[in-house]
Amino acid sequence: xxxxxxxxxxxxxxxxxxxxxxxxxxxxxxxxxxxxxxxxxxxxxxxxxxxxxxxxxxxxxxxxxxxxxxxxxxxxxxxxxxxxxxxxxxxxxxxxxxxxxxxxxxxxxxxxxxxxxxxxxxxxxxxxxxxxxxxxxxxxxxxxxxxxxxxxxxxxxxxxxxxxxxxxxxxxxxxxxxxxxxxxxxxxxxxxxxxxxxxxxxxxxxxxxxxxxxxxxxxxxxxxxxxxxxxxxxxxxxxxxxxxxxxxxxxxxxxxxxxxxxxxxxxxxxxxxxxxxxxxxxxxxxxxxxxxxxxxxxxxxxxxxxxxxxxxxxxxxxxxxxxxxxxxxxxxxxxxxxxxxxxxxxxxxxxxxxxxxxxxxxxxxxxxxxxxxxxxxxxxxxxxxxxxxxxxxxxxxxxxxxxxxxxxxxxxxxxxxxxxxxxxxxxxxx
Amino acid sequence: xxxxxxxxxxxxxxxxxxxxxxxxxxxxxxxxxxxxxxxxxxxxxxxxxxxxxxxxxxxxxxxxxxxxxxxxxxxxxxxxxxxxxxxxxxxxxxxxxxxxxxxxxxxxxxxxxxxxxxxxxxxxxxxxxxxxxxxxxxxxxxxxxxxxxxxxxxxxxxxxxxxxxxxxxxxxxxxxxxxxxxxxxxxxxxxxxxxxxxxxxxxxxxxxxxxxxxxxxxxxxxxxxxxxxxxxxxxxxxxxxxxxxxxxxxxxxxxxxxxxxxxxxxxxx
Numbered sequence: 001x002x003x004x005x006x007x008x009x010x011x012x013x014x015x016x017x018x019x020x021x022x023x024x025x026x027x028x029x030x031x032x033x034x035x036x037x038x039x040x041x042x043x044x045x046x047x048x049x050x051x052x053x054x055x056x057x058x059x060x061x062x063x064x065x066x067x068x069x070x071x072x073x074x075x076x077x078x079x080x081x082x083x084x085x086x087x088x089x090x091x092x093x094x095x096x097x098x099x100x101x102x103x104x105x106x107x108x109x110x111x112x113x114x115x116x117x118x119x120x121x122x123x124x125x126x127x128x129x130x131x132x133x134x135x136x137x138x139x140x141x142x143x144x145x146x147x148x149x150x151x152x153x154x155x156x157x158x159x160x161x162x163x164x165x166x167x168x169x170x171x172x173x174x175x176x177x178x179x180x181x182x183x184x185x186x187x188x189x190x191x192x193x194x195x196x197x198x199x200x201x202x203x204x205x206x207x208x209x210x211x212x213x214x215x216x217x218x219x220x221x222x223x224x225x226x227x228x229x230x231x232x233x234x235x236x237x238x239x240x241x242x243x244x245x246x247x248x249x250x251x252x253x254x255x256x257x258x259x260x261x262x263x264x265x266x267x268x269x270x271x272x273x274x275x276x277x278x279x280x281x282x283x284x285x286x287x288x289x290x291x292x293x294x295x296x297x298x299x300x301x302x303x304x305x306x307x308x309x310x311x312x313x314x315x316x317x318x319x320x321x322x323x324x325x326x327x328x329x330x331x332x333x334x335x336x337x338x339x340x341x342x343x344x345x346x347x348x349x350x351x352x353x354x355x356x357x358x359x360x361x362x363x364x365x366x367x368x369x370x371x372x373x374x375x376x377x378x379x380x381x382x383x384x385x386x387x388x389x390x391x392x393x394x395x396x397x398x399x400x401x402x403x404x405x406x407x408x409x410x411x412x413x414x415x416x417x418x419x420x421x422x423x424x425x426x427x428x429x430x
Numbered sequence: 431x432x433x434x435x436x437x438x439x440x441x442x443x444x445x446x447x448x449x450x451x452x453x454x455x456x457x458x459x460x461x462x463x464x465x466x467x468x469x470x471x472x473x474x475x476x477x478x479x480x481x482x483x484x485x486x487x488x489x490x491x492x493x494x495x496x497x498x499x500x501x502x503x504x505x506x507x508x509x510x511x512x513x514x515x516x517x518x519x520x521x522x523x524x525x526x527x528x529x530x531x532x533x534x535x536x537x538x539x540x541x542x543x544x545x546x547x548x549x550x551x552x553x554x555x556x557x558x559x560x561x562x563x564x565x566x567x568x569x570x571x572x573x574x575x576x577x578x579x580x581x582x583x584x585x586x587x588x589x590x591x592x593x594x595x596x597x598x599x600x601x602x603x604x605x606x607x608x609x610x611x612x613x614x615x616x617x618x619x620x621x622x623x624x625x626x627x628x629x630x631x632x633x634x635x636x637x638x639x640x641x642x643x644x645x646x647x648x649x650x651x652x653x654x655x656x657x658x659x660x661x662x663x664x665x666x667x668x669x670x671x672x673x674x675x676x677x678x679x680x681x682x683x684x685x686x687x688x689x690x691x692x693x694x695x696x697x698x699x
Contacts, residue, residue, distance in 0.1 A: 076662055079452040100665070104453060193537070193552060203557070204643055262557030262646070263536040393664045405647035409559050423472075430466065 031333045032063045034088035036078065038071040038320070043352050048147070048341060055340045062333060085327065089334040093144045093323035095135035095385055096208065096392040106324040106331050107141035115332035116339050124339075129357035135385040136321050144321030145338045149355050151379055152212055152316040152386060153282035153305050159298035160186050160276040172303045176217065176246050179277060179306055183255030186276040194257040199250050200275045201407060202266035207396035209266065210403055211387035212279050212316055216305040217243035219314035219384055225399070230390035233424035235399050236417040242308075244406055244413055251407060258408055273298045283355040283376055302372055304379060315379040316386035355380075391428060398423035439678070446672035451665040463672035472648060472656065473673065480652040483563060484631040490571050491578050491627050492620065498575065499583035500608075513583075516576035524573055528640040531569040532556065535641075556642055559649030566637050566650060574630070578623050585619025586612065625688055629681055653677055 035052075039045040045068065052064040067088065069077060074092065081087040082104050093101065110120045118124040121142060125133055136144035154173070161168040164185045173179045183198030202209035211225075218225065223239025226232065234240070250256035260269070270278045282302035304313040322338035324331055345356040349366045357380060367373040389395050402420035405411040446463055448456035467473050502513055519527065534540045535555035545553060555565040589612065597607050613620075635654030638644060644651030644659070651659075653673065661670030 079665060083452050100451075100453065203645070257537070258557040259537045259552070259554045263532060263539075263555070397659070397664065401645070401647055404645045408557050408646035409649070411647070 030061050030063070031330050032065060033090060033330065033334055033337050034065050034067070035322070035337070036067045036069055036074065036088045036091040037322075038074050038092040039068055040070065044148070044354070047347070047351055051341050051347075052337070055337055059336075062337070064337065087325050087327070089325050089328040089330060090322045090338055091325070093136070093321050095144070095146075095319055095321065096387055096389075098136055098138065098143050098323075099390050101323070102138060102143065104326050105143040106326045106328060106334075107143060108324075108335055109331075112332045112335040116336045127359050129359055129361060129380070131383070132357045135317070135319055135388060136323070144323040145335075145342050146319040146321040146356070147338075147342045148318075148320040149283075149357060150281040150318040151283050151355060151376065151383065152216075152279055152318065153379055154303045155270070155278055155280045155282065155300045156303055157273060157276045157298040158301050159273070168301050172301070173277065173306045176306045176308055180249055180253050180255060183250065183277070184253065187255045189254075194254065194260065196274055196276075197257050197260060197269075198255040198276045200256055200264075200266055200269055200278060201247070201250070201261045203262045203404070203408070205266055207393070207400040208318070208387045210400045211396065212318070213247060214240075214243050214403070215316055215384075215386055216314050217246060217308070219316075220305075220307050220311035226389055226395065231428065233395065233399075233421045233428070235402070235424065236414065236421040240417055241413055244403060244417065247403075248407055248413070262408065282379065283370065284353050302375060304375065312382070313379075315383045317383045318386050394427045395424050398427065442671045442674050442678075445668055446675050448668045450667040450671075452667055453665065456668065459668070463669050464676075466669065467672055467676065472651070473653075475648050476651050476653045476656045479563065479648070479650060480632060480654075483567065483652055484628060486567055487571060487574075487631045488624060488627045490567070491575060492624060494571070494575055495578040495582050495623065496616075496620075498579040499586055500612075502579070502583055503586045513580070516579055518576065519573045520577040522573070524570070524634070524636045525640060527573045528569060528637040531565070531572075531637075532641050535565050557646060559646050562642050562646060562650045566641055569637050569641065570631075570634060574627070578627055581623050581626075582616070582619060585616050585623075588619075589615045621688060621691070625685055628684060628688075632677065632681055 037045070037048065039048060049066065052066065056062055056064060078087065078091060082101075087104070093105070098105070108121050108124065113119060113121050113124040116124065118127060121140070125142065132146065132149070133142055136142060136146070156168055156172050158168040161171065166182065166185065171182065173182050179199060186198040187194055188196035201213065215225070218239055221239035221242060223234065223237045223243070225235055225240075227234060251258055260274075264274075266278070267280075269275050270280065280300075305315060307313050322341060324334040324338065328334050342356050343358070345358045345361045346364065346366050348354040348356045349369050353369070355361070355376070361367070362373075362377045362380070367377070370376050387396060398420045402416045406413050406416050445456060447458060447460060449459050449462075450456035498516060502509060502516070506512070522530075536542075537552065541555065542551060542553070545551065553561060555561050593615070594607060594611055597611050602610065633654055635652060635658055638650055638652050638655045639658065642650045644655050654677075657670045657673045657677070660666045660673070
């Protein structure tokens with residue numbers, strides 16, 4: 001009996017020891033992480049490639065297989081790959097389509113967080129600045145980790161301001177009305193026609209750009225695009241009418257030109273110094289435009305979004321994340337890799353002038369590299385995700401068409417927004 | 431043929447009866463997509479835009495194509511060179527052509543330099559619903575004219591020279607030779623070119639996507655672009671497939687009408 005007991009204990013000890021040995025072995029099994037990214041040839045792509053090599057060095061059993069796909073192609077290829085069961089382990093995910101893709105995205109689990117060294121999902125969430133992961137969260141679940149974080153505000157071309165006799169540090173537009181007043185001084189005309197616009201409009205850009213233009217105004221006026229549960233469109237509200245009217249003033253008052261804005265790429269115009277005040281990423285643009293983009297003319301200064309009198313400035317954010325395939329067989333590794341890519345905010349700031357708001361970034365050395373740290377910190381605290389609506393494409397397209405009709409076809413604002421509301425409501429019901 | 435034509439068409443027909451986003455399995459909803467389409471003002475608008483575009487493009491291509499091919503058939507000096515020059519725009523992908531023309535239509539651009547010679551400046555080519563469709567028409571006609579001219583020229587060159595010479599000896603004027611000899615004998619070619627130009631025009635959506643993306647508003651949103659936008663931007667595959675099926679029926683009906691007309695007109699008697 002005693003012999004049996006000793007034998008049983010010995011077997012148990014052996015099994016326990018074997019399992020302890022087996023666990024690291026499982027970790028050391030070769031893993032191949034397929035990753036699809038929308039990054040074009042850029043500094044950020046090079047950084048991700050470098051980071052993936054570093055990841056492989058730190059985890060010798062892991063191999064990253066990248067597939068860089070232009071964003072337009074990704075929008076077609078990814079749904080097809082998902083439908084065919086051929087989707088990669090990790091892919092570039094926009095916060096705007098998280099709800100559409102939700103069934104195919106793996107939520108981070110406590111086991112994943114533990115594997116990454118954070119203990120729990122709640123613990124992991126705390127490694128980011130409060131609210132940053134909200135764009136990729138549904139309920140308490142996290143569905144993506146951002147590697148691109150665009151804090152949208154206004155950028156002014158300081159050389160244009162100085163040439164117009166304006167002090168860019170004092171005379172920048174505080175109110176939307178100032179945009180028009182200052183715009184008249186900044187616009188350059190020739191023979192009665194606009195040669196250089198003070199402001200422009202992203203006519204040919206995707207609908208999200210329309211939201212980047214109008215949503216700060218709507219947020220200031222507390223006029224949401226949709227009701228709280230996303231079942232009714234409110235784009236015909238008084239606030240929306242006022243916001244669209246304000247943008248239309250740019251054309252009516254001669255500080256923006258319909259032809260120039262419709263036939264040129266918005267960002268290119270801004271980069272080429274053809275626009276004095278424009279919407280952009282206030283963290284990246286001043287540095288990226290000034291340092292890495294030789295075609296940019298003039299120097300840029302970030303300012304908060306102008307406001308309507310009596311309202312607070314609101315800042316939109318856009319982002320891209322890496323999300324994990326719900327069907328991936330190596331989810332913990334995929335999460336670990338996604339986290340690794342966005343783990344070092346200083347690297348992003350030093351190499352790209354880009355902000356990755358991990359916890360404590362505003363108290364780190366990183367802020368010293370910002371042109372106006374106080375402004376960025378303040379803006380970052382009062383943000384909302386631009387165009388974060390359920391069924392964004394369904395909601396945004398009729399609104400984009402309506403705004404275009406108002407600005408470029410001179411259609412009546414109220415009735416056009418009424419029609420857009422009806423179109424969105426009908427589409428949502430479907 | 432079966433794999434690349436029949437299967438996709440049958441698949442589109444099947445999908446048109448479903449709600450399908452690619453991301454989720456299709457769900458059968460009967461004729462709901464078709465009912466929605468017929469109640470959808472944007473669909474009728476896009477049909478109207480498509481009809482105007484197709485009518486003008488086919489008419490201009492046939493008229494100018496006939497004129498160019500007759501001129502090229504005159505055995506003029508440098509005939510081959512002119513033929514190549516006219517055909518050259520067709521060689522460029524329409525997407526590239528559209529980007530180039532978008533630049534040409536910019537304020538202070540090449541088109542403005544040309545129109546300013548006759549005192550016309552600052553035409554809102556792409557930003558006005560009054561001109562945007564015309565701008566795209568200019569682009570696609572420029573792109574396709576050479577191709578259709580070559581097809582008509584091939585038809586012209588197949589007409590026996592003796593027939594035309596006999597009419598000339600009999601004292602027929604240039605117009606009489608054109609109306610009574612050339613056009614009747616060209617009829618099969620012209621019908622073929624019309625059908626090809628018609629189908630090509632209805633299908634075309636790249637210049638619309640690149641030059642105006644259907645705007646301003648919906649003023650240049652043709653049916654092909656609408657199908658693309660609903661299919662790939664909004665992932666409403668069932669709805670887009672239903673529109674595709676309706677487009678297929680429209681093309682089929684137009685082709686049958688033309689075929690009837692061809693049969694009725696005979697073979698150039």
